[in-house]
Structure formats: C-alpha cells, structure tokens
Amino acid sequence: MIHDFGIVWSERALLLSGFANTAILSALSAVVALLLGCILTPALMSKHQAVSGAARVFVDGMRCVPFLLLAYIVYYGLPSLGIRFDNWTSGLAALIIYNAAYMAEILRGAWVVQPREPIEAGVAFGFSEIKLFRRIILPPLLLSAGPVLGNQMIQIVKDSAFLTIIAIPELTHAASSIQSRHYVPFAAFITAVFLYWGLCLVIEAGVSSVGRVAEARR
Amino acid sequence: MAQLVLDVAGISKRYGDVEVLRDVSFQVGKGETVCVLGPSGSGKSTLLRCINWLERPDAGQIYLNGAQVGITGGGLVMGDRDLSRIRTRIGMVFQHFALWPHLTVLQNLMEAPVQVQKRDKAEVRDEALALLAKVGLSEKRDSFPAKLSGGQKQRVGIARALAMRPDLLLFDEPTSALDPELVGEVLVVMRDLARDGMTMVIVTHEMGFAREAATRVLFLDHGRAVETGSPERFFSNPETERARQFLQRYAGDAAGGRR
Ligand SMILES: Nc1ncnc2c1ncn2[C@@H]1O[C@H](COP(=O)(O)OP(=O)(O)OP(=O)(O)O)[C@@H](O)[C@H]1O
Numbered sequence: 001m002i003h004d005f006g007i008v009w010s011e012r013a014l015l016l017s018g019f020a021n022t023a024i025l026s027a028l029s030a031v032v033a034l035l036l037g038c039i040l041t042p043a044l045m046s047k048h049q050a051v052s053g054a055a056r057v058f059v060d061g062m063r064c065v066p067f068l069l070l071a072y073i074v075y076y077g078l079p080s081l082g083i084r085f086d087n088w089t090s091g092l093a094a095l096i097i098y099n100a101a102y103m104a105e106i107l108r109g110a111w112v113v114q115p116r117e118p119i120e121a122g123v124a125f126g127f128s129e130i131k132l133f134r135r136i137i138l139p140p141l142l143l144s145a146g147p148v149l150g151n152q153m154i155q156i157v158k159d160s161a162f163l164t165i166i167a168i169p170e171l172t173h174a175a176s177s178i179q180s181r182h183y184v185p186f187a188a189f190i191t192a193v194f195l196y197w198g199l200c201l202v203i204e205a206g207v208s209s210v211g212r213v214a215e216a217r218r
Numbered sequence: 219m220a221q222l223v224l225d226v227a228g229i230s231k232r233y234g235d236v237e238v239l240r241d242v243s244f245q246v247g248k249g250e251t252v253c254v255l256g257p258s259g260s261g262k263s264t265l266l267r268c269i270n271w272l273e274r275p276d277a278g279q280i281y282l283n284g285a286q287v288g289i290t291g292g293g294l295v296m297g298d299r300d301l302s303r304i305r306t307r308i309g310m311v312f313q314h315f316a317l318w319p320h321l322t323v324l325q326n327l328m329e330a331p332v333q334v335q336k337r338d339k340a341e342v343r344d345e346a347l348a349l350l351a352k353v354g355l356s357e358k359r360d361s362f363p364a365k366l367s368g369g370q371k372q373r374v375g376i377a378r379a380l381a382m383r384p385d386l387l388l389f390d391e392p393t394s395a396l397d398p399e400l401v402g403e404v405l406v407v408m409r410d411l412a413r414d415g416m417t418m419v420i421v422t423h424e425m426g427f428a429r430e431a432a433t434r435v436l437f438l439d440h441g442r443a444v445e446t447g448s449p450e451r452f453f454s455n456p457e458t459e460r461a462r463q464f465l466q467r468y469a470g471d472a473a474g475g476r477r
C-alpha cells in the first residue's frame with residue numbers, strides 16, 4: 001500500500017496539474033456563476049411577468065437537468081446545431097450556466113425573507129432600480145446567504161469532476177490516468193479525495209470570513 | 219402662510235374595495251410642523267407614502283415647492299429618474315427605523331447623498347459628522363445599526379434623512395416602536411428640528427408632542443381629513459364628535475397611566 005502511494009507520488013506533477021485545473025475551473029465558474037446569479041435574481045423578482053417568467057423557466061430548467069447531461073448537451077449536442085466549442089469552453093460554460101441558476105435561486109430565497117422597510121427606505125431616498133439592488137438589496141443578501149452560497153461552491157468543485165468525460169484534464173481525470181497506468185486505484189483516488197477536501201476547506205474558510213463580516217452587522 | 223412647501227390637493231386612494239384616502243387636502247408652509255393624528259387604519263401611513271409616491275394616488279395632485287410630484291409637465295406618470303430627483307428633496311423617517319444593516323452609522327448617513335445626489339464625498343462626510351453630533355451619536359459613527367438601541371437607531375434615522383438636505387421631512391410614527399423610556403430622546407431631537415424651522419409632516423400618537431410642537435394638526439378619520447387647525451384649538455375644543463372621541467380615548471390612556 002505504501003508502495004502504491006509511492007507510485008502516486010512519482011506522478012505528482014500530473015496530479016498537481018489536475019488539481020490546479022480543478023481549482024481554476026471551480027474558481028472561475030464560482031465567480032462568474034455568482035455574478036450571473038446576481039443579475040438573474042432581480043429578473044426572478046421582477047414585477048414584469050414576462051421577465052420573471054422567463055427567468056423562472058431557465059432556473060427551474062437548470063435545476064431539473066442532471067449536470068452530466070447538460071455537459072453532454074453542450075459538448076456533444078450543440079455541434080449538431082452548428083455550435084462547436086472546445087472541451088474547456090464547453091465545460092466552463094456548462095458549469096457556469098448550471099450554477100448561475102442555483103445561485104440566483106439561493107439569493108432569491110434570501111431576498112424574500114429580508115425586511116421590507118430598509119429596501120423601501122432606499123426607494124424613498126431616491127435610489128434608482130439598479131442602484132437600489134446593487135447598493136441596498138444585494139449586500140445584505142450576500143451576507144445572509146453566505147453559507148448556502150458556499151455550499152453551492154463546494155457543489156461546483158464536485159460537479160467539475162464530471163468534466164473528465166469530455167476529457168478536461170482535471171483532478172479526477174488525472175487520478176484515473178494514474179490508476180489505469182499503474183493499477184493503483186485506491187491510492188490514486190484517495191489522494192484525489194484529499195485534494196478535493198483541501199479545496200473545500202479553502203471555500204469553508206472563505207464562508208467563515210463572510211460569516212464574521214455578517215456577524216458584526218447582526 | 220409662509221412660502222408653501224407642500225400642497226396636497228384632493229388625494230384619494232383605494233385598495234380594491236377599501237377607500238383608504240378620500241379627497242384629502244392640506245398645505246404645509248415653510249418651517250411648519252404638521253402633526254397627522256387619527257385612529258389606527260385611518261390612512262395616515264398611506265397619506266405619507268402618497269406624498270413621495272411610494273404609493274401612487276388614484277386621484278388628486280401633490281406639489282412640492284410648486285412642482286407636481288409624480289406627473290410630468292406633459293401629464294404623464296414620471297419615470298424613475300424624475301421621481302428619484304423629487305424623492306431626494308423629501309426625507310423620510312420610518313416606524314421601524316429602516317436603517318441599512320450592512321452599513322455603519324456614518325455610511326448610512328452618507329449613502330444617499332453620495333450615491334444618489336452625487337455630492338462631494340468629503341463635504342458629505344463633514345456634514346454627516348456634524349449631524350451625528352447634533353443627534354448626540356458622534357461616538358457611534360462606526361457602529362452597525364444592529365448594535366444600537368431603538369432610540370439611537372431612530373436618531374440615526376432622522377440624521378440620515380437630514381443628510382439629504384431635504385425641503386420636507388416625513389415621519390411615520392417615529393416613536394411607536396420604541397420602549398417608553400427611549401421615546402423622550404427621539405422627541406427631543408424632533409422638537410429641536412421644529413424649533414430650527416425644519417418643515418415636517420409627522421404621523422404620531424404622542425399627543426403631548428403634537429400639542430406642544432405642532433404648528434398645526436390634521437385629524438384623519440376613515441380616510442377623510444376631518445379637522446385641521448391649531449393644536450390649542452384641536453386639543454381643547456375639537457369641532458367634531460369623532461375627534462372628541464379620539465382624544466377622550468387618549469386622555470383615558472393617560473389617566474390609566476399608559477402614556
Ligand atoms: N398595500 C395595501 N393593500 C391593501 N390594503 C392596505 C394596504 N396598505 C394599507 N391598507 C389598508 O388601508 C387602511 C389604512 O392603512 P394605513 O396603514 O394607511 O393606516 P394608518 O392610519 O397608518 O394605521 P396605523 O395607525 O395602524 O399605522 C387599512 O385598512 C389598511 O388595512
């Protein structure tokens with residue numbers, strides 16, 4: 001067994017580049033999905049039925065599709081409509097639009113339980129709609145939804161493992177290459193698990209620092 | 219009357235079948251403190267919210283310094299930008315304070331002047347610090363609203379409204395969410411504003427304050443402006459039976475030691 005881990009160690013360059021790719025994919029998708037989510041949330045809450053309806057269809061649609069299927073559609077399905085992306089672009093796009101829907105839904109849930117008066121004060125003080133959302137509504141949402149948004153980011157890290165099926169050299173992909181090359185499945189996969197765990201710890205550290213900011217204001 | 223600041227002309231508002239305001243008219247001159255009194259559900263909050271168009275009146279007009287609120291010169295309903303410009307001229311103080319929880323006290327005061335009025339940040343900051351000193355909260359400038367007492371929150375609420383340099387201040391029951399022992403510190407600030415000649419419309423159940431600080435009272439009942447006049451006359455010799463009953467109930471409360 002020690003010997004197996006020795007083999008994994010000898011492949012550390014491969015594993016680390018997989019880890020780096022997973023970290024990059026996750027961080028990029030988390031940031032962009034959150035930004036898109038922030039834009040989608042006011043659409044979900046819009047008083048214009050057409051806008052809120054369209055946003056609702058998109059969000060519910062995404063939430064009902066298994067992520068793997070979405071990745072298949074973007075990478076293998078779209079080319080038959082003449083839209084072709086490379087595997088990195090497809091993988092990132094799938095992660096982003098999928099999770100933007102979740103982020104928007106999380107923020108909407110936090111919004112509906114916010115007290116109404118501070119928002120109304122924003123209107124009374126002359127904030128226009130966009131500024132009202134950006135300066136008055138959104139910051140408390142991000143603070144109160146911090147832990148749930150963090151969970152979703154952990155979900156992004158895990159979803160990124162599916163992208164091994166479109167040959168993105170991320171962490172799971174690297175671990176499977178090592179195990180198939182050297183027949184050390186346990187050592188290879190357990191090492192990957194610990195590396196995923198490390199990423200989640202980083203996210204949790206981020207969540208708890210947001211939590212401290214929120215706590216000071218509660 | 220001094221120069222007219224607010225002119226409410228025949229405002230009506232209904233929610234479905236409920237007529238909340240019926241043809242309410244009144245005027246407020248510069249430097250006046252008008253206290254709006256009336257039983258619960260008589261439409262006091264709705265009236266205030268119509269003045270800055272948080273609610274859209276169904277009929278009637280509102281003029282601030284001679285310019286119509288909510289309707290453009292062409293007779294159309296105002297867009298966001300025009301409404302926003304007018305709303306910055308009207309400060310509002312809320313029953314439950316409505317401070318912005320993610321901002322410090324000082325940031326709460328500076329937010330609208332800097333973000334909406336686009337005034338110079340350093341100048342706004344100096345003015346905000348002076349306002350905090352005026353309401354006695356200089357040492358709380360870096361605290362978050364959640365860490366303040368109710369009375370302190372409401373004094374911040376008042377300073378925040380003043381930071382916009384409004385022509386008119388609206389108060390919706392500013393002390394009714396406060397513990398009795400905290401009411402006084404807020405009323406002191408409001409009394410000072412009245413004395414300094416701020417133009418104010420104040421919905422309140424504090425009869426003592428109204429009697430003492432108001433230049434005029436407006437009594438609302440079932441959405442109608444039933445009586446308006448000087449506080450001396452209203453409190454000592456109300457014209458209508460409804461006002462008499464209303465005042466008797468408060469006198470009863472006072473005798474019972476509730477207020
Ligand atoms: N958004 C709304 N939709 C339907 N009805 C409403 C709405 N807002 C107020 N009302 C009704 O309008 C009437 C007047 O309400 P308003 O809040 O203006 O009274 P108020 O005089 O401020 O009462 P209080 O002293 O309890 O604050 C009430 O009957 C209330 O139920």
Ligand SMILES: [Mg+2]
Pocket residue numbers: 262263264390391
């Ligand atoms: Mg009210």
